[in-house]
Amino acid sequence: MAINFEQVNFSYGQGKLAQPVLKDISASMPSGEITAIVGQTGSGKSTLVQHINGLLKPDSGRVVINDFVLTSQTKEKDLVKLRAQVGMVFQFPENQLFAETVLADVAYGPVNFGMGKEAAQAAAKKALQTVGIPEDIWDKSPFALSGGQMRRVAIAGVLATDPEIVVMDEPVAGLDPKGQADLLNLIENLKGQGKTIVLITHQMEQVAALADWVVVLHHGEVAAAENPLALFNRPLDWYQEVGIDLPRPAQFAEDLHQGGWPLGQRPLTVKALASQINQEVWGDE
């Protein structure tokens, strides 16, 4: 297991003003796979993932990330080791751009983690190619780019350090359909390179299409941790309770079911839905 939360508790603030956000969280995110974190706004998703690179430390319990153990006692200077292994793409990561050129911005992380100038440049170029930023804008100011390009440059800035684990907090929010598709493709490619991906998302179609494993948070507790097929075949009122939707193909099948056309297991993708309908209409081929 790449990432293991063991009875993690966390509150913002102290004493009387303390607001518990994570309550006794135990969950795993398997190595080399894509784990989706879902749940309503305020369920603790962002707080949870900020434990993966030690931006937040648990009040009690521990988080094991590969061979790094994070507890309330972990010292600030040890966290650099952890952060070199974990890339963190925040919501709207384009807000973190600062350097004079695209290339310099992307090379910022590698330099911080101790790479020489040459090596950092090479890593930055490789990352820019990975996210599909054409070479002729590498020397431009990052603030002169379009929104979608800025997003990709920011993501390159995280990937340039070649982290084993990549955490992304709603990476496609605000992108156009093409941008979204490109980014989801990139995530699959990263998985293909053997990286462990943790993805916060509100779009269940993405969960169904991409994720190998899903952790559902509800009011700071783990409501479910299972594969997408199991997750989207729960009784209907459960989704209402934790505040998530079914992916559209599954919802379509559910609507058919309620109209008197039971299809068996709810499908996760349009393809699976189509083949189930085919089977129902034409029988086995």
Added chain:
Amino acid sequence: MNKIVIGRYLPGDGWVYRLDPRTKILITFIYVLALVFTNNWVPYVWATAFLILVLALTKQPLALYWSGLKPILWLIIFTVVLQIFFTPGSPVLWHWGFLRVTTPGVVNAVYVVIRFVLIILMSTVLTLTTPPTSIATALESLLGPLKKVRVPVAELALMLSIALRFVPLLLDETQKIMNAQKSRGMSFSSGGPIKRAKAVIPMLVPLFVGALQRALDLANAMEVRGFQDANQRTHYRVLKYGHEDYQAAAVTAVFVVVFALLVLHFG
């Protein structure tokens, strides 16, 4: 960051919360002004009693005010040291070189501490029980007469409330950018002073870019909704004195009269 009590608004339902912000500003002003006029313990006891009444009426725990005083403890100690060692007069209790401790020095130091604590606590009550935007509106109303001499009070108040509105946003933004750059290996705690100073750039540039962008967005949002002139505007929250304000005025009047008599009698 969330330990600071001075200057922070904390929602509550105490009696003080129901007062008009103008009342609170005026009472705080009068109180602070009154304290300047005395150097005797009797009026101070009376002023302390008044403060305790006010604190009780906020219905906030006393521990909160205590934690609010802690950050300025060093300032108080510093002032006390200055007062004790550098006040001339007699009798001299102790001296070493140019340092000497005199009886008036010690007495002064005690009064300075009391005055300091009372003023800080009273102002804390004002900011703790009044949302910043209400303070801005109240200032606009109180400074209203200055409009006659062409002081752009309404614009100033608007600027003040916009600035106040941006404070939590910018704090939030700072935290986010800091997290993002920390994740990319930024460290404030290693390297020499130049390296550390340089580490601030990746924080400041995005912060300024974001703040400017927000300011432009806000200006646009105001313009498309027809904003032209702050003077002609009415307010969403209309300030109105209620019966609590008259009660507060009465209590304060009693305080001031007794305080004045005590000052006249004891000095």
